[in-house]
Amino acid sequence: MSIEFEGRDVAIQPGDTLASALYRDGVRVFSRSFKYHRPRGLYCLSGDCPNCLVTVDGEVNVRACMCAAKDGQKVSRQNAWPSVDRDALNVIDKFHPLMPVGFYYKAGIKPKFAWPMAEGVIRRVAGLGFSDKNDAPQDIDRINRHPDVLVIGAGVAGLSAAIAAADAGKRVMVIDEGSEPGLRVAAGPTKDAINGLAATAAANANIELNPGTSAxxxxxxxxxxxxxxxxxLHIHPTNIVIASGGMEMHRIFVSNDLPGIFMGRGAARLAGAQGVKVGDTAVVWAETQEAVEHAKTLAASGTTVAAVVTGPGVDASGVGNRQIAGEIVEAKGRKKLSGVVVKTSGGSTEEIACDILACGAEIQQNMHLPRLAYDLPCVLAGDAAIPGTTLDEAAKQGTEAGAAAAAGLPLYVNPPASQPRKCGTAGYVCLCEDVSVKEVEQAIDEGFESAELLKRYTTVTMGPCQGRLCADQLRAIAERKTPAEAARVSAPTTLRPPVRPIRIEQAAAGARHHIERHTPLHQKHLEMGASTLWAGPWKRIFSYGDMQAEYEAVRHRVGVIDVGTLGKFLLAGPDVVEFLERIYPMRVADLEPGKLxxxxxxxxxxxxxxxxxxxxxxxGAFYCTVTTSxxxxxxxxxxxxxxxxxxDVFVVNQTASLAAVNVAGPHARDLLEKLCDDPIDKESFPYLRHRRITVNGVSCLAIRLGFVGELAYELHFPAANAVEMWDAILEAGKEWDIKPFGLDAQRLLRLEKGHIIISQDTDFETTPWKVSMDWAVKLDKPxxxxxxxxxxxxxxxxxETLVPWQMEPGMATPAEGSIVTVGGNLNGRVTSSKMSYVLGHPVGLAWVTTEFAKAGGTISIGGAPASIGDHAFYDPEGVKLRA
Amino acid sequence: MSHFHIKTPFGLRPVSEFSYGGEVRPPLAPDAPDEEAIDHLWLRANIAGVQKERWFHSSGTRRWYTIVRDTRTNIVLAQPGEEYTEGSA
Structure with missing residues (x-):
């Protein structure tokens, strides 16, 4: 089993992450820093810092420490040239003074012409990874879940909570980032506790454990x-238990970003959980008693612990070669750690040679989720509630939290307001964006004094770690510089989701969960080789393969189109006329039964x-149709x-229950007469009338209208009869070589008649006045x-006014959306444009300024002349459709 | 990403089944002056607080519902048919 790392094979072991496999293989520099291209190595091993972002199988910015290693993965580092090991761009590190914080706002203002060039270089040098533009997006499903209680975090507190809530009879969902509970914890009492609880939880039918799931x-x-x-996942629980734990604080001292410096838990995880020899000689900085365990773990894995530097109240007796009360003030080394400078509690300083420093700093709450849950039915437990809690306390809190959540107690436990803590005077505050203490202080001198302003100006907290390492430090520096106004300048910055980096596809999950509506004839169309397109929620037929043949059939013989997607409404009730008079701008009250x-x-x-x-x-009822979309x-x-x-009106939506087809063309009546015994001749069933007739044995509402400009009958009838009706019409039309036609042909047929399509030819400010449809508006209505x-x-x-236009034969059909010019000046745009087969030249519709919108006038479309028409290009008197 | 429930004759239904119909506003008087008409057409109060608003149950009963909601917390203060008085919840 191996992964391919930058052209060579690296062996992997069961339980490995990419980080542990690569580290075991000798990789020490995992990335180059964002701005100065400083070498960076593994640090937190919990997905919280930006140091191990790599590209995996084309996906950029994958956290190597969180990604399970799988056979055959292709892994490479990013953000360096020519390579992470020998990054020429590191030269930028020598020019710190030229790239002050706020550099983007200050540099390149003058000379102006130079800025675009500089910007181009900066954009290429900065940034994290290059995404593959040819990468096909993966569809991510969006799933709704409805547990009684959701527990976030499968540690001691979380599992205890889950068991307590499940014992109270609740359905509990537990989510955890790791691939299994406790996998990332070094052997010891914590791991034992988690394993025991996990086994109990697994045996409980009320608990569903979801590993590999990040809130x-x-x-x-x-x-x-x-x-x-x-x-x-969209999880809708009644109550939430947040047991997302804590992490060691990021400690700031000179050169605190060198490869070889780890968080205490990170080093222990690598050594104790993943079986990697972390280094030869380690110094462990133990601010907590927990960190003394990390020193033991390192020693057990074969690393010599040269010294344990203890904070106040920590007892490291017998662990490591020496125990020194004090703190780390500086790291030595150029590309990797070679030693640390310890300031003892007595005040003296001492340098100790080592290649590993494990910083077991004070524990802070993982604040993101608790702060997002502010004021929601949520209970905190474990380190998420009280940082630095003991195992027994965590189990007790978890059990109480689980019981409270199960009882549905209105327990809105807000997180403790985190206080700024100690912060060194030199070193990197922000590993993501490469910002040092000095640069933050400089920004404060420039007037950006509060944490919220500093965040925006320096971009500290705005990188991949989203403030996990740096937010409290930023506040501490602000407070130190302006102690008189500590409360104001160190107010916490706002946290927002997502609290973990996500892929665009994950954000777009469900975006393609469309309802796709089909008419009862859809399968028929597909069998005939039809192509489709979206029209609102519907898939409509674009063409059956030969648009011109479909068109010619309608103009010269007969065609049929499925218009079952039209909105169809039956309206009735005492106030129906009043209602329609107010809904429509034209008159309805004088419409006699049988007319439309x-x-x-x-x-x-x-x-x-x-x-x-x-x-x-x-x-007294009315039948109204509206457009498909x-x-x-x-x-x-x-x-x-x-x-x-x-x-008092009933509105019955019959869109889905009725099918509809439009039979159009000079032989439409001949065709229907074969299927219908009712009189449908011109005199008994004239244009703009409707009748109930029986076609092929089915009672239909037949409507004589036609947007295609030919004799046409629109038949509305029960959807259940659609297929047999369709087959019967096609069979009866054989003698005229009937063709079914799609939207493409219909659009040309309509366009030749000058009919507009709402939302294709009109926009969000189109009144009837602008499209010369004054006739459809009766302003004398109440x-x-x-x-x-x-x-x-x-x-x-x-x-502007919408006008029909036509071009001379032989001219190319302009694209829809083409610019209209008059006298060389921009004037308007083309909304519809097609080659008219019957007329032999392009026709279309365009917006033109009203001043030039005169019939007979000339406009220019894409440089070619077009003349403005009057009304319809084809059969302007409408003789054919009244036939 | 908000989430809350609206009461229908078929019980409480998740808001994802509804489409937003906007804040409830008094109708425009036919003889309203231009400024008022323009405000009515183009401006919404966009309240950060308690708002009376309409929801259409598009994936369900296909009816309109009027509720009172605090737009800052998404807590529904009055379900359809309920009276809202300030301070009640």
């Missing part, structure tokens, strides 16, 4: 967002939002107005949605 945010509800490699009328729909601002037809039925929205829109007006705004809009000439 990345907590929201009101409460709702916890968590990620795994394959899923993004085209109608626009406007919003309150007078902007066109949809169009369709209104059929007056016998008995508008159906969903318009239903809620109509219901909203119904309530606002308090009218009121309708948009009337007041239309009256206001009428006071001045619209800036």
């Amino acid at each position: 990345i945010g907590i929201y009101e509800g409460p709702m916890v967002l968590a990620i795994t490699a394959e899923q993004t 009328r085209y109608g626009l729909m406007l919003e309150e601002g007078g902007v066109i939002i949809d169009d369709g037809t209104v059929c007056a039925l016998e008995g 508008g159906a969903e929205r318009l239903e809620s829109w109509m219901l909203d107005w119904r309530e606002a007006w308090g009218l 009121d309708f949605v948009g009337k007041a705004a239309l009256i206001r809009a009428q006071r001045r000439t619209p800036r």
